[in-house]
Amino acid sequence: MPLLELTDVTVAYDQTPVLFGINMAVDKGEIACLLGRNGVGKTTLLRSVIGLNKVMSGGIVFDADEITKVPTYKRARYGISYIPQGREIIPYLSVLENLKLGFSASKRKLSKIPEEIFEFFPMLREHLNRQGGLLSGGQQQQLAIARGLLSNPQIMLLDEPTEGIQPSIVQEIETTLKRINREKGITILVVEQKIDFAKTLAQKFFMMEKGSIVAKGPTSELTTDIVHRYLAV
Numbered sequence: 001m002p003l004l005e006l007t008d009v010t011v012a013y014d015q016t017p018v019l020f021g022i023n024m025a026v027d028k029g030e031i032a033c034l035l036g037r038n039g040v041g042k043t044t045l046l047r048s049v050i051g052l053n054k055v056m057s058g059g060i061v062f063d064a065d066e067i068t069k070v071p072t073y074k075r076a077r078y079g080i081s082y083i084p085q086g087r088e089i090i091p092y093l094s095v096l097e098n099l100k101l102g103f104s105a106s107k108r109k110l111s112k113i114p115e116e117i118f119e120f121f122p123m124l125r126e127h128l129n130r131q132g133g134l135l136s137g138g139q140q141q142q143l144a145i146a147r148g149l150l151s152n153p154q155i156m157l158l159d160e161p162t163e164g165i166q167p168s169i170v171q172e173i174e175t176t177l178k179r180i181n182r183e184k185g186i187t188i189l190v191v192e193q194k195i196d197f198a199k200t201l202a203q204k205f206f207m208m209e210k211g212s213i214v215a216k217g218p219t220s221e222l223t224t225d226i227v228h229r230y231l232a233v
């Protein structure tokens with residue numbers, strides 16, 4: 001049974017369609033990646049899943065519930081966590097205050113950051129009282145993932161978590177995402193442009209071009225032919 005399923009989803013900005021009949025399913029417990037060049041609609045697709053873009057036609061089912069018209073804040077309570085492209089942490093709030101924002105999306109009432117957050121992201125403990133904006137790009141990305149985790153999600157939607165981040169931290173993020181998936185059973189759907197990162201992290205891929213899914217399958221079947229056709233410039 002898929003945890004997240006999109007059926008014939010079409011999305012437009014004003015009157016201009018950008019997603020055309022998207023069909024995709026992400027199973028519980030897996031890591032899936034969404035690939036494609038700039039501007040093909042990857043971010044729009046994730047935003048539709050969290051309800052920030054209205055679906056024109058088609059449907060979205062999450063954990064056996066139809067959520068196509070459910071407002072964004074309620075989707076967060078269903079267990080969908082969205083970590084946007086560019087991270088979007090609040091630069092003038094401390095790391096701790098940024099983390100606490102993650103509580104607000106959750107059903108559970110927490111006042112203290114659970115210890116496991118610092119087990120996944122030891123760096124955050126050392127910087128708790130620093131302004132978020134003073135962290136490096138990679139640290140801000142880790143903060144954003146940690147904040148997403150605090151809403152106790154069933155699925156995490158990550159939009160290009162490695163964009164503009166130094167290689168050593170990319171490696172760290174990959175390892176941590178795998179741990180989060182394995183140890184907490186959280187399903188992950190990640191938008192990526194780095195093909196190697198996607199291949200080692202994810203079991204399944206969806207390739208997009210011009211608002212459509214044009215190829216999908218296990219990442220082991222991501223041939224150089226597919227990569228050249230749909231990713232290389």
Ligand SMILES: Nc1ncnc2c1ncn2[C@@H]1O[C@H](COP(=O)(O)OP(=O)(O)OP(=O)(O)O)[C@@H](O)[C@H]1O
Nearest residue numbers: 013014018036037038039040041042043044045085
């Ligand atoms: N707010 C908006 N209003 C109008 N058009 C938009 C808006 N946001 C995106 N678009 C258009 O929708 C299409 C898909 O954009 P989207 O941001 O989803 O692509 P993407 O695959 O995430 O690109 P990137 O790899 O650069 O992040 C593009 O043609 C883009 O110009």
Ligand SMILES: [Mg+2]
Nearest residue numbers: 042043044085
């Ligand atoms: Mg994008």
